[in-house]
Every structure is written in C-alpha cells, then in structure tokens.
Amino acid sequence: MLKIGKKSKGQITAEGEVEGFREDLGPFVVATETTRMAMVFTNAREAGEPIIFANDSFLALTGYERDEVLGQGFDTLMARGSAPAVLAKLAAIFSVGGDSDLEVCYSRKDGSVFWAAIFISPVRDDHGQVVQHFISFVDLSRHKQELARSRMFIDELNHRVKNTLATVQSMVSQTLRQTSHPELIREAIESRIFALSRSHDLLSRESWNGAELHDVIAAALAPFRNPSSQREPFVITGQKVRLPSKATLALGMAFHELATNAVKHGALSGVGGSVLVSWVVKRTSGDLELNILWQEKDGPAVSLPSRSGFGTRLLEHGVAHELDGTVVLQYREDGVSCAITFPVLDDRNE
Template sequence: MTGYTREEVLGQSFNFLMARGTDPDSLARIDAAFAGTTGGSEISYRRKDGSVFWSAVLISPVRDESGVIVQHFASFVDLTDHKREQAQSRMLIDELNHRVKNTLATVQSIVWQALRNASDVNVIRDSIEPRLFALSRSHDLLTRESWEGAGLLDLVNAALEPFGIGNGRSEHFVITGRNIRVSPKVTLALGIAFHELATNAVKYGAFSNKTGSVLISWTIGPSPGGDWLHLRWQEKDGPSVTYPSRKGFGSRVIERGLAHELEGTVDLDYRSEGIVCTINFPASNGVRDG
C-alpha cells in the first residue's frame, strides 16, 4: 500500500507517511490514540513514490498483564476508490441541483407569464401544459445523451415532432446546418423557442395553410470576441403577416427570455411574406462544432 519495505519504516515516526496539509483534527485523533485510547481517522498518506492515497487507520494499544502499553496495533484500509466515488457523487449532486434550479426557473417563468395574461383556469392550463411538454421533450433528449448536450438537428426534430412537421415528414419544412452539439442549457432554451415558433406558425403562419414553408438554418461564424452561432427561422408563402398590436407570451419568451438565457441577441421580424426570427449568441456559451 505504501511502497515501503519493513526495514524502511522501522524506527520512523508514525507520521512520516502523512501527506502535507493533513487535517490537524485527524493528527490530534492519532495522537490521542497513541496516548492510550482506541481511535483512528481518515488520513491522506504519501507513498514512497510520492503519490497520495486516502486510508482509514485504526490504532489500538496492546497492554501487558499489568495494563501497561507495550506496543500499538495499527490497521490501514485503502479509501482511495471510496474517496473518488464520494467526489464523483458530490459533483453529480451539484450538477443535478444546478439542472433542477434551471428547470424550476423556466417552469416558474412559464407559470408566471400564464397567470399574468389570464385569470380563467382553463386558459391558464392550456397555456402552461404545452410548454411544459416542450420542456419535457428537451429533457428526454438530454437524458438519452446522458445530459452531455444534444445535437441541434435532433433538438429541432424533437421540438417540432408534436406538430407533425419534424424528421423530414413535411415537404414544407427545410433544415440546413450540421448537427452541431449544444449544451443542456442551450438545449432547454432553444427547445422552448422552437416550440413557440412552431405554435405560432401552425396557428397563424406558414404552417396554417398548404403553401407555406419554413427554412431553419444555422452556421458558426467569426465575430468580435470569438465565434458565434447564427440561427435563422424563416417563414414564407403563408398568410400575410402584420405587426402585432400586442405581443403575446410566446414572443416575449423568444425575444427576452431566450436572449437573456443565451447571452446573445434575438430579433423577430414581422415581414409581410412571413416571420423571420434570427438568434445569435456566442459559441462559447454552449456550442461544440463536431
């Protein structure tokens, strides 16, 4: 365990194996054990080759017939794997806590906006439910990817599948762009945004008639300060578009919430031939090309 031979440790202080920075409380417990009480601690030790390992040490006094301590018995249990698993567990718990907080913040925003815009229970439910389903689909996609991110093409198809226009099932729907990887945070944010854009297109835009179409495209290009992702949702040949007298929840989610979440810019252009939404944000905020 230590790399030392019996001859090399004979005559040495018990503490010579301990690594630098060992917890003073642990040292105190070791001293107390040698003072005559049974005890031990979890201590970081140093091997002969300089590497460090964790060990649980238990020290028991060995007494003669008169009760005098004549020697001590020390046992060691290697805790290196246990400590590594503890660190991994803490990291996973911290990551889970972070994800849950982000998700709850999104849910809170959805509920708050729904309550702000309506008082009828059924209207509120109809506003909240599809958005929570959209969030759930993004969660499912991330779960399949072990929460390491998702492909942008996969995200678009997952978000649009409930509308019957994903996975190449509609000739009026075209995607151009590589299946670049985006972080969980970006996945959740864009998943909601695609849901809002598709909902609007089905109700009022390019997917509300037989001639309309949507082109979704994205590229990564250089910008001051680093590469940015440039994403574009462009509708055409749908009903004529007029600028809304009052923007709804979906528009606010896209223009304000998405821009804030991605630390970028979002623009909704209400062109007469169809809505154009452009989303730009730093690639460093969760984009991996390849």
C-alpha cells in the same frame, strides 16, 4: 519527505523486531506479508510509535522502500498540515490501547496524498501490556472521488431544479396575464411544460453532457408534425453542432414558441405553408459564432402584432440572455423570420 541514507538505530531495531515477529507469531506475520491489504506494526514502547514492520501492500500503496519507513514515526508519513484534531485523536488511540478506526490523509513518496481508513489494534504481551500496534489501511481515494463527484452532481441538480422552477413560474405568470379562460390557460401551460420536459429527456439520455442541435430542434418540433400527412412542413439543414445543456434548454423552448405561433398565426396555420430551419457556424473576430435562422414560407400575410406575448418576450429577452447572444424577430409579409446568434466553443463543433 523522508531522508534516505545510512540505516538509523531505529531501523536496525525495527528489523530485529520483524525477526521477533516471525518467531513469535509465525503464520500470522507470513499472512500479513502476503495480503493485499496494506498493514504496518508500530512499537508502542517508544515515543512516536515507530514503524517496525510494513508489508509489501503498504509499500506499494505509499511508494516507499522498506528501509525508508522502518524506524520512522507513524505520523511522519501523514500529509503535511493534517488536522490537529486528527493527530490528537490518533495519539489518544495509541495511548488508550483499544481497538479503533480513523480516517487520515497519508503522503506518498512522490508527494501525492491519499485518504485512508486505518484500523488500529493493540498487540499485548503475556502481562497484558501493549507492546505494538497493528494498523491496517483501506485506501479511500476512489471513495473520496466518488463522494466529491456526487456532491458536484447534487449541486448541479439543485441549480437545474431552481432554474426549471423559475422557468415554470415565469410561464404560469405570463400565461395568466395573457388570458383568463381556464381551458386556454391549461393548454398553454401544459404545452410549455411538455416542451421543457422534452429538452430534459434529451439531456438525460446524454447524461446532461449537452445535445446535438438537430436533435434539439427535432424534439421541439415533434408535436407539430402530423404523422398521417405525407407532407413534411419542416425543412432542417445545418452542420453537426453540439450544444451545452444551458443552450439545449433555451433553444428547446425557443423553437416550441416559434412553432406554436406558426401553427396559430403563421405558415402552418393553413395548407401549403412550411418552415425552413438552417444554421451555420462562422468565425467572427477570432471567435466562433452559431447563426440559426427560422424562416416561414407560403403562409398567410403577416403583420406586426399589437402587443408582445409570452413567446416574443421569451425569445427576445429570455433566450438571448441565456445564450449570451441576440435574437431578431421580423414580421415580414411573406412570413415570420427569427435569427438567433450566439458564441460557441471550438470543441462543441465538428
């Protein structure tokens, strides 16, 4: 942090240099004072390149008063811990005297820091000697923030792609174990990939900030509705609950598998059957818990399957693991039921 007090000899000298600027360079200095780009001049004839001129834009960018920076070495305003390589390059630029640019981390008066691209140009006297350096600043704070955000998005995208590929790989592997008929394999794999795609589409519309539970269920069940039928096979009830992206994908697949089974073997395999989907949020031991119930009604008699298929394993193991919750499948004679329970956070519900 710069010390404030009685004017130093360097500050007095710097103020005199400014007057010399005005006399020698006239309109250029006036333009420099009024431009929106932060700019300073340093004295190349003294060690440390003390600042002898700083325009209003530079003062606004850094938060300092003019008498706090005049006479200070250029690198004294750089952030503490600046990389030695950057400081060495800066010293080399000042020493050589040619035009150059560099990215540096600079300190504000309040202690905060910012990244800036600095462009350094030498100012020469009549004999060609470098007497000052003219330095302009471009604040890179927003650029750095966008770059960090982009990197985060790329990392998140890589994570999602890997998870999606792992899910697809599991789908294909499990489907191939269940049947050897090419047409059945194609149909099963395509339907599951489309189910995954619908959840991805829903999340994309929400910029991957999660989705409403009702929308997740509606998207998953859309292919199983008959547009030409006046009878609605699904009855969906529940309060407004917003799910994170991970839960959105898991539940999208879960409801697809439940609906597929209902169409092939359960309540939706004949005429008159229906499915009730409901949910409530309860507080258990101080935590909020989402309880979802899938209940089939008025279908054919149900019996426990002789073996666990892909859908059963997905629900009881995959979905339960992804949600950090429990999935209980019951094959009652009056219809299949599936209870899905997992914790939710307060700010995901209204």
